[in-house]
Amino acid sequence: MTVEQMYAYAKEKYAKWSIDVEQAMTTLKEIPISIHCWQGDDIGGFEVNKSELSGGIDVTGNYPGKARSPKELRADLEQALSLIPGHHRVNLHALYAETNGEAVDRDELKPAHFKNWVDWAKKMNIGLDFNPTLFSHPKAQNGLTLAHPKEEIRQFWIEHCKKSRKIAAYFGEELGTPSLMNIWIPDGFKDIPSDRLTPRKRLKESLDAIYKETLNQSHVLDAVESKVFGIGSESYVVGSHEFYMGYALKNNKIYLMDTGHYHPTETVSNKISSMLLFSDVVALHVSRPVRWDSDHVVILDDELKEIAIEIIRNDAIDKVKIGLDFFDASINRIAAWTMGTRNMVKALLYALLMPHDLLKRYQDEGNYTARLALLEEFKTYPFGAVWDYYCQQMNVPVGEAWLEQVELYEKNELLIRN
Structure with a gap:
């Protein structure tokens, strides 16, 4: 047939x-899916002074063909987008700035360092989302950033996040579609903390400082992302589910739920309906945790279908911002993008075809x-x-x-x- x-x-x-x-x-x-650029180069980025991956993040495998430059990464993204039905977006991290060989620290980043990405997005007719990068940096080596006890360290990361909001606003203004600017930090402790409250108090104050300036919501949408634990933060994470859900609801921010950032018996699909009752917009990073937040390539499994069903049957297409977050260097990276995104789109179609x-x-x-x-x-x-x-x-x-x-x-x- x-x-x-x-x-x-x-x-x-x-x-x-x-x-x-x-x-x-x-x-x-x-229905646009925000496709994460970092699958294409194993979260390497293009900073002049690169640091080793940190913050509980690890990419395994050494499949040939990793993107080595912004030009190669954009070419690879174009190839993946040509294989995926629909009209989608691309999600960038701050470490993908282009500084023409100049060492520019993260608290000094400007919209101009992302002009090539904006020009490319205009050519492709797509929107861009953004994330400050609060890992893989000398000032994040001890596992604390916005919750660090030293004010000078906190101020560095606060300034980085402020600059990131301006960059996201630049994306939104230039491209005519709001840029989701999501903050995730690795802050936490490997072993049992002697004080859980104070680091969270410092994080709250840091976020308050970051969001003090009101930006045009038609250009930038502010989101915060929680986690239950990570490598090096097995016993305590400052930005927990309860912390960020409370902060987002109280301060009119978007709460972003990553499917790998909860206990193994919890499912994000079960949380969507509750969040929709109290939030105008929620955001997702769809991944596939295998026993922990391992960020495997998304497959068409039961949880992916359930996530899509919750979005569709609750008429929440305009209320849920769908992004992806996985990285696998053991297989062809473009195939990973293609499979993961096509599966997300498949799940949405499956949900649309139900009574x-x-x-x-x-x-x-x-x-x-x-x-x-x-x-x-x-x-x-x-x-x-x-x-x-x-x-x-x-x-x-x-x-x-x-x-x-x-x-x-x-x-x-x-x-x-x-």
């Missing part, structure tokens, strides 16, 4: 439940038999046929055909780098 024939069959199957497949695809086209109103009614009526039965049956509905048709309509490879293009790019470009 052809793609069109399989699509026609699927469309008929879904129509029995009053599901408009055409409308589902139209909606899907308008949510009917399932909600069954629950309210106490008809749990019909609810469970339908949830199970829809797992094997022909959503894959709709996905193939959607990819064809969006002029990207259907099925696994994208892998051929990645392999060709690897042969002609990536292997030459090594």
